Amino acid sequence: MALDRKYFEEMEAKIPRGKVRTRFAPSPTGYMHVGNLRTALYTWLIARNAGGTFILRIEDTDQGRLVEGATDVIYKTLAECHLDHDEGPDVGGPVAPYIQSERRDTYGRYARLLVEKGRAYYCFCEKAESGEDSGDFERGVDPCRALSLEEAQARVDAGEPYVIRQRVPEEGSTTFHDAIFGDITVENKTLDDQVLIKQDGMPTYNFANVIDDHLMGITHVVRGSEYLSSAPKYNLLYEGFGWEVPTYVHCSPVMRDAQNKMSKRHGDPSYEDLKEQGFLTDAILNYVALLGWSPRGDIAEQEVFSLDELARAFDLEGMSKSPAIFDIEKLTHFNALYLRAMTPEAFAEVAKPYIRQAVKDKRLSEEEIAALLQARCERLTDIPEKVAFFDTLPEYSADLFTNKKSKTNPEVSKAMLEAAIPMLEGLSYWTQDAIHSGLVALAEQLEVKNATLMWPVRVAAAGQSVTPGGAVEICRVLGKDETLRRLRLGLKKL
RNA sequence: GGCCCGGUGGUCAAGCGGUUAAGACUCCGCCCUUUCACGGCGGCAACACGGGUUCGAGUCCCGUCCGGGUCACCA
Numbered sequence: 055m056a057l058d059r060k061y062f063e064e065m066e067a068k069i070p071r072g073k074v075r076t077r078f079a080p081s082p083t084g085y086m087h088v089g090n091l092r093t094a095l096y097t098w099l100i101a102r103n104a105g106g107t108f109i110l111r112i113e114d115t116d117q118g119r120l121v122e123g124a125t126d127v128i129y130k131t132l133a134e135c136h137l138d139h140d141e142g143p144d145v146g147g148p149v150a151p152y153i154q155s156e157r158r159d160t161y162g163r164y165a166r167l168l169v170e171k172g173r174a175y176y177c178f179c180e181k182a183e184s185g186e187d188s189g190d191f192e193r194g195v196d197p198c199r200a201l202s203l204e205e206a207q208a209r210v211d212a213g214e215p216y217v218i219r220q221r222v223p224e225e226g227s228t229t230f231h232d233a234i235f236g237d238i239t240v241e242n243k244t245l246d247d248q249v250l251i252k253q254d255g256m257p258t259y260n261f262a263n264v265i266d267d268h269l270m271g272i273t274h275v276v277r278g279s280e281y282l283s284s285a286p287k288y289n290l291l292y293e294g295f296g297w298e299v300p301t302y303v304h305c306s307p308v309m310r311d312a313q314n315k316m317s318k319r320h321g322d323p324s325y326e327d328l329k330e331q332g333f334l335t336d337a338i339l340n341y342v343a344l345l346g347w348s349p350r351g352d353i354a355e356q357e358v359f360s361l362d363e364l365a366r367a368f369d370l371e372g373m374s375k376s377p378a379i380f381d382i383e384k385l386t387h388f389n390a391l392y393l394r395a396m397t398p399e400a401f402a403e404v405a406k407p408y409i410r411q412a413v414k415d416k417r418l419s420e421e422e423i424a425a426l427l428q429a430r431c432e433r434l435t436d437i438p439e440k441v442a443f444f445d446t447l448p449e450y451s452a453d454l455f456t457n458k459k460s461k462t463n464p465e466v467s468k469a470m471l472e473a474a475i476p477m478l479e480g481l482s483y484w485t486q487d488a489i490h491s492g493l494v495a496l497a498e499q500l501e502v503k504n505a506t507l508m509w510p511v512r513v514a515a516a517g518q519s520v521t522p523g524g525a526v527e528i529c530r531v532l533g534k535d536e537t538l539r540r541l542r543l544g545l546k547k548l
Numbered sequence: 549g550g551c552c553c554g555g556u557g558g559u560c561a562a563g564c565g566g567u568u569a570a571g572a573c574u575c576c577g578c579c580c581u582u583u584c585a586c587g588g589c590g591g592c593a594a595c596a597c598g599g600g601u602u603c604g605a606g607u608c609c610c611g612u613c614c615g616g617g618u619c620a621c622c623a
Contacts, residue, residue, distance in 0.1 A: 081623050116622055181621060217621055244551050252621040259623045283552055283618040348561060355571050376554050377616060384560065384573045429586040508582040524582040
């Protein structure tokens with residue numbers, strides 16, 4: 055098949071130029087792990103920081119690993135995180151299609167162009183066994199490398215299965231530049247003639263990337279550092295095509311501990327898992343942004359960042375070269391910060407379903423309960439167990455009435471409850487203020503400190519020693535009848 | 549094993565030749581207080597090691613050690 059020069063010219067002509075263009079290019083495996091999310095975030099930030107374009111591209115060249123519905127997880131996650139893309143499979147764009155399996159023809163054409171330039175060759179060898187450990191680690195010499203183009207073409211035409219391999223020079227060295235790792239030079243002899251087009255006609259990741267990044271006008275390629283060692287081969291490819299090399303930004307991995315990356319296999323949480331565990335999207339993004347990047351200058355000590363603030367502050371300079379260990383404790387801290395920063399209304403809204411998991415009685419106000427919870431929970435999932443006592447009075451022992459700091463014991467508590475019950479019963483309004491004033495006045499009248507009266511009331515009302523909120527708030531939420539019922543029950547224990 | 553990249557408290561991290569080596573999380577005290585939280589204040593805790601270069605090194609160079617990545621018709 056003859057090469058169509060016109061085709062290449064048209065493809066070149068379509069490439070948008072002059073603006074920063076970045077792309078997030080996941081393969082649809084159905085799982086957005088934390089490292090992935092961070093890569094997407096950084097990629098988006100680079101684009102937004104420069105007023106550029108953010109593109110979503112789906113890399114599905116491995117036909118054997120396609121996962122049903124996986125692309126939806128990607129769309130959903132990006133949307134939920136507000137990492138909006140300007141171009142992509144769902145929204146289209148000037149360099150569509152954005153799904154690699156739909157660009158198969160393009161890769162084939164460019165691979166043949168490379169063959170014609172002498173930078174690649176047809177290979178008819180049996181699939182190399184990855185059984186390794188054959189003792190030698192030398193670059194194998196592929197016999198097909200020496201085949202003449204005519205001979206190879208004849209075998210291709212005859213229908214013989216083949217792959218196309220990159221022809222890497224045997225001599226010399228290649229220098230590759232990365233925005234965070236700097237210059238990396240490797241000897242060409244340590245590079246192998248990697249496969250560009252697989253036997254099924256699909257491109258390999260490494261080839262599809264180079265082609266697409268060029269054809270889509272990508273200016274900054276952001277990806278994991280596991281690709282760092284194959285990067286020099288890219289330069290050779292760009293050089294072969296005579297294309298300009300984009301800025302590469304390799305990110306060090308997010309680790310579960312000092313020796314293992316985060317992985318599904320180890321049961322490490324994905325973005326969705328974290329959501330289920332009660333973490334807020336904004337908190338997750340904020341924390342993840344700081345795992346591998348830190349602000350400089352006068353905001354060097356700032357830790358809380360909105361997405362917009364991140365977009366403004368983000369710079370490649372602040373990126374770390376070393377792997378970072380994911381710390382759920384610190385994420386939890388960020389989550390607590392975000393929870394507390396919400397308006398009471400917004401908090402009540404997100405807390406509501408968790409409150410209702412434990413508190414079924416609709417007469418108990420979820421707004422009032424939420425108000426008690428806001429400063430007291432770090433994750434939304436902490437809620438049910440904290441408020442269960444509102445729903446059902448726990449079994450508890452009279453020992454709870456003893457607290458030395460409040461100067462209470464069973465005898466004192468008995469006296470306190472005996473005084474509190476009629477007073478509360480006489481209240482005409484069951485408001486926070488009324489209950490509070492009533493109790494404080496009663497303590498004064500009984501000549502005891504507030505805590506001495508509050509402690510037994512709270513214990514009897516809640517049935518547990520640790521509660522969100524104090525005696526007043528709990529009584530208020532419970533309502534008059536239930537409060538009195540519980541206090542009388544408490545009295546019976548004494 | 550070859551090649552590549554890293555190495556500041558337990559964790560995330562400032563630091564770019566001269567600092568009492570920031571800050572945050574965790575942990576521990578104290579204050580506040582109606583329990584628990586929130587909040588406030590204080591504390592414990594680090595430059596992997598050995599050689600250079602320099603008046604001076606966490607910062608530059610070399611070696612060692614440790615860790616990670618890669619060596620697929622997976623991405």
